[in-house]
Amino acid sequence: MVKVKQEQNNISPNANNIVIDDDLLVNQARAGNMASIERLILLYQDRVYNSVLKICGNRDDAAELTQDAFVKALQGLKNFRSDSSFYTWLFRIAVNNTLSFCRKNKKLKFESIDARFGPEGRKQLADFLADSASPDPAKIAIGEEIAVIVHRGLEQLEPAQRAVVVLRDIEQMSYAEIAETLDIELGTVKSRIARGRESLRQILEAVLE
Amino acid sequence: MKEFDKTEELLNSYLDGELDERRSTEAKRLIDHDEDVRAKYETLEKYKSLVEALPCDKAPGNTFEEITHRLEREVLWDNSPESSYKAGRRHLFLRRLVTTAAVLFLAAGLFVIIFDVFVPESTRKQFVANFGRERQSQVLYERPFADAKMEPTVVEDVRVEPENSPIVPLSAKLVFKTSAPIQVDMFVGKAIMNRQLFAKTTAVVRKSSSIYYELECDKSDLISLIDDLAILWKKCQDVQMSVETEIFDNYVTIDRISASDVLEICQVQNYNQRMRMAEDISKINAVSPAAMVIEKLYAGGTDIDLNMFELPKPVLTEPEDVQAKTIEDPAKLTIIVQR
Numbered sequence: 001m002v003k004v005k006q007e008q009n010n011i012s013p014n015a016n017n018i019v020i021d022d023d024l025l026v027n028q029a030r031a032g033n034m035a036s037i038e039r040l041i042l043l044y045q046d047r048v049y050n051s052v053l054k055i056c057g058n059r060d061d062a063a064e065l066t067q068d069a070f071v072k073a074l075q076g077l078k079n080f081r082s083d084s085s086f087y088t089w090l091f092r093i094a095v096n097n098t099l100s101f102c103r104k105n106k107k108l109k110f111e112s113i114d115a116r117f118g119p120e121g122r123k124q125l126a127d128f129l130a131d132s133a134s135p136d137p138a139k140i141a142i143g144e145e146i147a148v149i150v151h152r153g154l155e156q157l158e159p160a161q162r163a164v165v166v167l168r169d170i171e172q173m174s175y176a177e178i179a180e181t182l183d184i185e186l187g188t189v190k191s192r193i194a195r196g197r198e199s200l201r202q203i204l205e206a207v208l209e
Numbered sequence: 210m211k212e213f214d215k216t217e218e219l220l221n222s223y224l225d226g227e228l229d230e231r232r233s234t235e236a237k238r239l240i241d242h243d244e245d246v247r248a249k250y251e252t253l254e255k256y257k258s259l260v261e262a263l264p265c266d267k268a269p270g271n272t273f274e275e276i277t278h279r280l281e282r283e284v285l286w287d288n289s290p291e292s293s294y295k296a297g298r299r300h301l302f303l304r305r306l307v308t309t310a311a312v313l314f315l316a317a318g319l320f321v322i323i324f325d326v327f328v329p330e331s332t333r334k335q336f337v338a339n340f341g342r343e344r345q346s347q348v349l350y351e352r353p354f355a356d357a358k359m360e361p362t363v364v365e366d367v368r369v370e371p372e373n374s375p376i377v378p379l380s381a382k383l384v385f386k387t388s389a390p391i392q393v394d395m396f397v398g399k400a401i402m403n404r405q406l407f408a409k410t411t412a413v414v415r416k417s418s419s420i421y422y423e424l425e426c427d428k429s430d431l432i433s434l435i436d437d438l439a440i441l442w443k444k445c446q447d448v449q450m451s452v453e454t455e456i457f458d459n460y461v462t463i464d465r466i467s468a469s470d471v472l473e474i475c476q477v478q479n480y481n482q483r484m485r486m487a488e489d490i491s492k493i494n495a496v497s498p499a500a501m502v503i504e505k506l507y508a509g510g511t512d513i514d515l516n517m518f519e520l521p522k523p524v525l526t527e528p529e530d531v532q533a534k535t536i537e538d539p540a541k542l543t544i545i546v547q548r
Binding site for chain 2: 050075129147151174191194195198
C-alpha cells in the first residue's frame, strides 16, 4: 500500500485523499486502462518533478525529465516486476535520468552562490542558524530569500550527493529506499548523506561570512 | 574510515532515525556527554530542517497532457525499444539485400566489360545467339521397318536471310604489275587528285621498283576511283587484289582480277559474303589458265565453243538495299604499282 507521502510536503495530487493500491493501478495500467495511467501520473507527477527540479536546478529541464521518466516507466510496465514498488521504480528512472542529464551537461555550471543575494537574506539565514531552539520542520516557514540561498547551496553539491540529500530530506525516503533507487550500497548512502550535508553546511556558512 | 567520518555518519543516521536500538542508544549517549558532538548534531539538525523546509514545486499544469500525448505518439509511431529493435533488424536485412544486389550488379557489369574487351566479336555474337538455346539431344535408332515407304516430305522454299556477320570495313591491296610503271603511277596519281582523294591518302611511298598509295576514304569514293582506274587494266600484265580478312594481316589474294570483279567485291557490305566472293573468284581465276591452254589446243578450226570453259562468276544475291548501305562505309585501299 502506498502511504501518500505528499502530506509531508504539502503536495496533494488530484483525488488522492484515498489510499490507493499501487499494484492494482499498475496492473490496470498494464492492461491499457487509461484511467489508471492517469491516476498514476497525477499521483506522482508533483513529487517526481519536485525532486528532479532540486537535482537539476532548471524548471524546463525538470519538466522534460519528469515527462521522460513517466513515458519510460509506463512504456516499460510490461517489464516491471513487482519486486519493488512502482514508486521506487519510477524514482529510480527519474533520478538516474536526471543524473545522466547532469553528467552530460557538466559545462552548464550553476551561477556563483553569493552573486545574487542581498544582505537581508543572509541576515535571515544567520538568525535562523543562531537560534538555539530545536527546529521543528513541520512548523518552519523559511523566507523566500533563505529558500533561494538553500536552493543555490544544493546546486553547488556534487550531483550524487545532491541526489541522496534530496531523496532523504525532501522526498523523505529511507536509506534502504535510496539505496534501491540509486542502485548503490547502504554504506554508500550513509557516507554520501554525511558528506552532502557537511558540504552544504560549509557552502552556506561561506555565504554568511 | 576516519573516526570523524564514523561519527558524522552515526549522527546523520541517528538524525534520520536509521539506527537500531543499540546504535541509537550509543549515539544518544555520545551526544549527551560530548559538547562538540552535541554542537555538531544541532548544526546538522538545523541544516536538515532548512532543506526539509524548502517549498515544494508543483509540476507544470500540462504535465499530464504532455505525457499522454507522448505516449500516444510513441504508440502511433511504434517507437518502443522492442519495435525499434525489430525495425533495426528489418533495416539491416534490407541493407544487406541492397548490398548483395549491388555487388551482383557490379560483378555482372565487370563480366560484360571483360567479355567485350577480350572475346572476339564473332565469338561474342555466336555466344549470344546460342545463349539460352537448348541443345536437343540427337536420338540414334534403327528404323524398325526399313522397307516401309516413307511419306515424301515436302520441302518448302524458304527465304534465305543473309547470315549475321561481323561488321568489318573493307581493307584491300590492289597491285598493278606493269612494264610501264611511270605511266601507270602518273595515271593513279592523277585519278586520286581528280577525285580529291589526296587529302585522304595517308601515305605515298616510292621505292625503286614499286610505288604505294594508302587511302582511307568512304567506300563510295573508292568505287569511283576504281571505276576511273579501270582503263589501267589494259596497261598491266596482271592485277592482283588482296582482301584482308577478320584476322589481322591475313589476306585472300586474287590473281588476274578484272576491274569489274574489284568493283563487285568493294560493293559488298556483308563481310562473310565479301570474303566468300573473294575466295570464289580467287579459285576460279586459279583454274582459268588451264582453260586458256585448252583454248589454244583447239584454236585451229575446231567447233568447240570456247565459252564453255569460262566459269560463271559468282553473283551477288544480296538484298537490294545493301549496296546503298555500302556508300557511307569506311574503306582502306593500298594501291601498289609494280614493275
